[in-house]
Amino acid sequence: KILPLILKYDIKVDGYENIIDSPVIYASTHQDFNDITNSIYAYPEHILTLNAINISFSLKILLELNGVVFVDRDSKEDRKKAKKELIETLKRGKSINIYPEGTWNCSPNKLHLPFYIGIIDIAKSTGVPIIPVVQEYSYDESILDGKSRVRSVHIRFGKPIYVHENDDRIEKLLEFDEVLSTIRWELLEEKGTFKRNNIDNKLYTNYIKTRIRDWRIPKNDINTERTQIYGYDDDFYLFHHINDVSFNENDELLPSEYVRKLIKIQNKHLK
Numbered sequence: 001k002i003l004p005l006i007l008k009y010d011i012k013v014d015g016y017e018n019i020i021d022s023p024v025i026y027a028s029t030h031q032d033f034n035d036i037t038n039s040i041y042a043y044p045e046h047i048l049t050l051n052a053i054n055i056s057f058s059l060k061i062l063l064e065l066n067g068v069v070f071v072d073r074d075s076k077e078d079r080k081k082a083k084k085e086l087i088e089t090l091k092r093g094k095s096i097n098i099y100p101e102g103t104w105n106c107s108p109n110k111l112h113l114p115f116y117i118g119i120i121d122i123a124k125s126t127g128v129p130i131i132p133v134v135q136e137y138s139y140d141e142s143i144l145d146g147k148s149r150v151r152s153v154h155i156r157f158g159k160p161i162y163v164h165e166n167d168d169r170i171e172k173l174l175e176f177d178e179v180l181s182t183i184r185w186e187l188l189e190e191k192g193t194f195k196r197n198n199i200d201n202k203l204y205t206n207y208i209k210t211r212i213r214d215w216r217i218p219k220n221d222i223n224t225e226r227t228q229i230y231g232y233d234d235d236f237y238l239f240h241h242i243n244d245v246s247f248n249e250n251d252e253l254l255p256s257e258y259v260r261k262l263i264k265i266q267n268k269h270l271k
Contacts, residue, residue: 015157129160
């Protein structure tokens, strides 16, 4: 009840009717360091959250007070240990919260990052359903000073997804992908959509600045986090992470390294 006063922005929550009266796996989108505090406010019960260990001291304290399983994502053994602890928590009758994208989705061009399949393994081994959760942010963009000002967050719970013993893991992951993507698109439509060429470049540059600044508040290292994206080294995912777009001192967008390569190839082809 105190959190809304601290956060200083509106939180709207719907879809509570989709939460069953038994342990569940909340699987949420991940776009902001406020995601964790929003979940503490919105979830109808106490939950245990899986989170990376390399974060700021203040965020660690918040998580410790509310229940957390820390994981060293660079350690295969530590990931196994964390997964086992989450399974045991569910079997004890407690719900858990996971961000299956593995890191923040900082690109406005993607509904979400690729999901890790571990969430399907946990659901299959425990028989506990997955509740898709989308947190959709709206920002105050009246001041372009490189600081993000959250105006409101709309959180929506989707219908439970059950994973049975004989289910194909990839098919269930694709089902989860489809459900979560649909929910996020619905929330975007409710906010109102617009075309990229109608967005002022300075506004877009400001967005990039705010993402980089916000990323550093919980002491995240951008290059390290990039490697946590599943398939991060694939060309298809180049624009998942703060768009890889640079800008000059006049806040004018510059072609990315990838775009410069395409221009060079095109010019060579035209010659």
